[in-house]
Amino acid sequence: MTQSPSGRAFDEAGLPIADDEWTQRALANGMPVPVAQKLPHLPESPGVYLWKDVEGQVLYVGKAKRLRSRVRSYWAQEHESSPKTRAMVRKVRDLETIVVPSEAHALILEATLIKEYHPRFNIALRDDKSYPYIRVTVNEPFPRVMVTRRLLDDGARYFGPYTDVGAMRRALNVVKRIFTVRSCHYALPGEAPERPCLDYSIKRCKAPCVGYQSREDYRAMIDEVVWFLDGRTSDVMHHVRERMLDASERLDFERAAELRDALAHLEKMESPSVVLEVEGGDRDVVGYARDGEDACVAVMRIRGGKLLARDHRLLEHAEDEEDGAVLGACLAQWYRTAEARAGELLVPFDFEDRESLEASLDGTHIRVPQRGPRRALVDLADQNARHLLEEFKLAALEADERAVDPVYELQRELGLPRLPRSLVCFDISHAQGTDVVASAVFFENGRPKRSEYRKFKIKVFEGNDDFRSMHEVVTRYFRRRLDEEKPLPDLAVIDGGKGQLGAARAALDELGAPQIGLISLAKREEEIFQYGRPDPVRLPRRSPALRMLQQARDEAHRFAITFQRQKRAARTITSELLKIPGVGPTKRRALLHTFGSVQGVREASVEQIAAIPGFGAASARRLLEALGVAVPDVSAPTIDSPSDPPLS
Numbered sequence: 001m002t003q004s005p006s007g008r009a010f011d012e013a014g015l016p017i018a019d020d021e022w023t024q025r026a027l028a029n030g031m032p033v034p035v036a037q038k039l040p041h042l043p044e045s046p047g048v049y050l051w052k053d054v055e056g057q058v059l060y061v062g063k064a065k066r067l068r069s070r071v072r073s074y075w076a077q078e079h080e081s082s083p084k085t086r087a088m089v090r091k092v093r094d095l096e097t098i099v100v101p102s103e104a105h106a107l108i109l110e111a112t113l114i115k116e117y118h119p120r121f122n123i124a125l126r127d128d129k130s131y132p133y134i135r136v137t138v139n140e141p142f143p144r145v146m147v148t149r150r151l152l153d154d155g156a157r158y159f160g161p162y163t164d165v166g167a168m169r170r171a172l173n174v175v176k177r178i179f180t181v182r183s184c185h186y187a188l189p190g191e192a193p194e195r196p197c198l199d200y201s202i203k204r205c206k207a208p209c210v211g212y213q214s215r216e217d218y219r220a221m222i223d224e225v226v227w228f229l230d231g232r233t234s235d236v237m238h239h240v241r242e243r244m245l246d247a248s249e250r251l252d253f254e255r256a257a258e259l260r261d262a263l264a265h266l267e268k269m270e271s272p273s274v275v276l277e278v279e280g281g282d283r284d285v286v287g288y289a290r291d292g293e294d295a296c297v298a299v300m301r302i303r304g305g306k307l308l309a310r311d312h313r314l315l316e317h318a319e320d321e322e323d324g325a326v327l328g329a330c331l332a333q334w335y336r337t338a339e340a341r342a343g344e345l346l347v348p349f350d351f352e353d354r355e356s357l358e359a360s361l362d363g364t365h366i367r368v369p370q371r372g373p374r375r376a377l378v379d380l381a382d383q384n385a386r387h388l389l390e391e392f393k394l395a396a397l398e399a400d401e402r403a404v405d406p407v408y409e410l411q412r413e414l415g416l417p418r419l420p421r422s423l424v425c426f427d428i429s430h431a432q433g434t435d436v437v438a439s440a441v442f443f444e445n446g447r448p449k450r451s452e453y454r455k456f457k458i459k460v461f462e463g464n465d466d467f468r469s470m471h472e473v474v475t476r477y478f479r480r481r482l483d484e485e486k487p488l489p490d491l492a493v494i495d496g497g498k499g500q501l502g503a504a505r506a507a508l509d510e511l512g513a514p515q516i517g518l519i520s521l522a523k524r525e526e527e528i529f530q531y532g533r534p535d536p537v538r539l540p541r542r543s544p545a546l547r548m549l550q551q552a553r554d555e556a557h558r559f560a561i562t563f564q565r566q567k568r569a570a571r572t573i574t575s576e577l578l579k580i581p582g583v584g585p586t587k588r589r590a591l592l593h594t595f596g597s598v599q600g601v602r603e604a605s606v607e608q609i610a611a612i613p614g615f616g617a618a619s620a621r622r623l624l625e626a627l628g629v630a631v632p633d634v635s636a637p638t639i640d641s642p643s644d645p646p647l648s
Helices: 021-028 033-041 067-075 077-081 083-091 103-117 165-178 215-229 233-249 253-268 323-333 354-359 372-395 405-414 466-483 498-511 544-577 585-595 598-602 606-610 617-626
Strands: 016-018 047-052 058-064 094-099 133-136 145-148 157-159 283-291 294-303 306-315 344-346 365-367 422-431 434-444 454-457 491-495 517-521 528-530
Touching (some): 033 372, 047 103, 058 067, 058 103, 067 094, 145 165, 215 233, 233 253, 283 323, 294 323, 306 372, 323 354, 344 372, 372 405, 434 466, 454 466, 466 498, 498 528, 598 617, 606 617
Antiparallel strands (some): 047 058, 047 094, 294 306, 422 434, 517 528
16 A cells, blocks of 8 residues: 555555545554455444454454444544554454344344354453343253353253343243243252242142142143244244133133233234344345346355354356346355255245255255345345445445445346446426427436536527437437547436437437446336336335436436526527627627626626626616616716815
């Protein structure tokens, strides 16, 4: 890394790393180049970050509510007083991040990764302040249900961990209401009391300690407890409902009311083993992102409802393949040979070889969820895949800024061959067939780039013809970019319907630029038309991709109508000034630039007009008189008030 005299940082290839002053100072203070390249493009969303040393070993695993802000804070002033942080930062050479749906999931993933990597700078987390579990001692003759913060390999069943202790307590209360699990600590049957405790009297326990309940009956009840804690609440609810009806038939209305309240709790509360989804369980979730010839496939490994790890593969040179073929080939070559596969594999979309791949996976079933919690998991995996692909593109210096999610959604919904990182939107504006103008606004990664806005006067013909106007504007815009060797946008958006779309397509074909994506957006129904596709595409009204297109369309309309009004105002003042002798084109432009309108000229004084180059006091007076303004005659005599006599 080098720095210019102005302080701007450059990498080994001589390319700029950061433009903002804060990052420049951080680089000067020792921030590694890979971290500086990734920092501006990290998402402001929950996740986990891993600091790595020069050998790729994990130094520290941390959680963050906002990844970018948290990573940035390591080069803030407050860390200068922390010896541990200073020592760690000196060893940091790279950064890895994992996006998760919420801060609670970041906590769980952080704990999991710490146990996996044992990073040396996570000493503060290596204590007994871990997340609680529910422990069922199924290895005992008469199992107990208890809370623990230590996860041991002792043959017991553990459920959790729980980030919400209140939810865990509610789960235990439901267990106590429904099941008569003993709360004593006797090592039954070898150690037992002489008589039952109070729980037996209030019907919270059937006293297996003194032989009032058999071991077989007690174990059957514990099996139901495990079902409940394992997320099989529907089975438990069915059993509770049967017991409630049985109690009411026996006229035991007090017990029936207790079971009714317990059933209401079951219906309201989430599964107690929830960490990442409402169903828990083991599954692998695949995310997919595509940008032209590059693609990324990410796999999130979920075990027992917990996100344990994320792996990915980057694929290049896939420009001639469909998304289904790319995903199928990656899973066949990589996932099929992976160890410890889950029984369920969730993928974002169907592909041609799905059935044959499923047959070769030895018990792993492939699912394509469309809605619900499984679809939410796939969306999260897609977000991770997009995040990883953006890092790859940024490392390859092919993008200056991270593309936002609506850009990916637009590519997916419209089936575009390239990710529309850049788009241009065209609009035609006129005033009752006169003063026809056009605008072209430029968006990059979903955000306006005003330095690339362009406005046009229609020159080839006179009159109002939107189709010919669109053909002319598209031709002039792209011909100039080709002549100046500027990069072409990935997508062109036309404000209008099929007619305007056809005119723009003809212009691109004549220029030899058919590879540019082209769509039109109709205002009335917000329908999206694509050339060669007979039916329009209708995105949901709340779709971020549709909102991005609407923003581009509205911005193009605003820019065009502003230019059209300026042109009409200039034509109005010019037409009136043309009637005045001695005022040529140069003077008309000067008057319009200074006063803005004919009314502004009328309201100006002789001195103000005379100050404009080319005008004098006499010509200013003639101009105002020609516009019907009464100008006082400065040559007429005036009556002065008597002055005071001079002092003697």
